[in-house]
Amino acid sequence: MIRHLVLFKLNEGVQRDEPRVEAGAKAFRELGAQIPEVESWEVGWNVSDRPIAYDFAINSSVANMDALNAYLEHPAHQAGVALWREFATWVLADYEF
Numbered sequence: 001m002i003r004h005l006v007l008f009k010l011n012e013g014v015q016r017d018e019p020r021v022e023a024g025a026k027a028f029r030e031l032g033a034q035i036p037e038v039e040s041w042e043v044g045w046n047v048s049d050r051p052i053a054y055d056f057a058i059n060s061s062v063a064n065m066d067a068l069n070a071y072l073e074h075p076a077h078q079a080g081v082a083l084w085r086e087f088a089t090w091v092l093a094d095y096e097f
Contacts, residue, residue, distance in 0.1 A: 001039065001061050003016050006092040007054035012088045016045065016055065024083040027076075029087060037067035041079045055088070061097075068094060 014021060025045070032041025042059040062068045071077055084090070 006058040008056040008088045008090045027080040037070045
């Protein structure tokens with residue numbers, strides 16, 4: 001199994017209640033159910049007020065690298081990424097477990 005972990009940081013001045021941010025969060029909340037290769041899917045907003053914390057997280061898993069690549073190339077994933085590019089940056093890790 002491969003864990004796909006992504007942490008998003010909203011750009012300076014961007015608020016999570018903005019319509020474009022809400023649309024991006026909605027797109028990612030719904031994404032896991034749209035892609036057959038996804039084995040598990042969790043998303044959520046950060047609840048701590050620590051300055052080093054990121055704002056939004058995706059924690060998901062897929063069976064193998066082929067499944068990860070299918071997920072990454074899926075049109076629904078690409079559409080969600082396009083939304084987030086407008087207002088955030090992110091880091092990620094893909095690791096076997």
